[in-house]
Amino acid sequence: MTQKIGVFLDRMQPVHNAHLEMVTLACKECDKVVVILGSQNKRDMLRNPFTIEMRTQLLEHSLPPGYIDKIEVYEIPDWPLVVAPIEVVWIGLFIVVIGVGIVNITRWKE
Numbered sequence: 001m002t003q004k005i006g007v008f009l010d011r012m013q014p015v016h017n018a019h020l021e022m023v024t025l026a027c028k029e030c031d032k033v034v035v036i037l038g039s040q041n042k043r044d045m046l047r048n049p050f051t052i053e054m055r056t057q058l059l060e061h062s063l064p065p066g067y068i069d070k071i072e073v074y075e076i077p078d079w080p081l082v083v084a085p086i087e088v089v090w091i092g093l094f095i096v097v098i099g100v101g102i103v104n105i106t107r108w109k110e
Contacts, residue, residue, distance in 0.1 A: 006030035015058040027067040041077035
């Protein structure tokens with residue numbers, strides 16, 4: 001049996017109701033949800049005031065009961081794209097740019 005897996009990528013600086021609504025909706029519609037928290041290497045800045053640990057805890061403590069078991073949280077740092085991409089791949093509505101030491105996934109706007 002195949003699993004339906006949802007993926008949600010955001011900085012969550014801070015976690016707010018729109019983030020929780022998206023993750024909750026993904027939990028309702030999917031068997032498993034992968035939450036990727038970006039800007040792992042950024043903190044103590046005006047744009048990035050919270051540490052990755054604080055954001056993970058805020059997310060986990062803010063979800064409705066039962067949903068925490070459906071999510072897996074991963075962290076990724078910010079990387080500048082200073083080199084030409086090695087490969088660009090389309091996956092459905094997403095464009096994946098693969099470079100040296102980086103993978104950037106972006107939803108194509110219709």
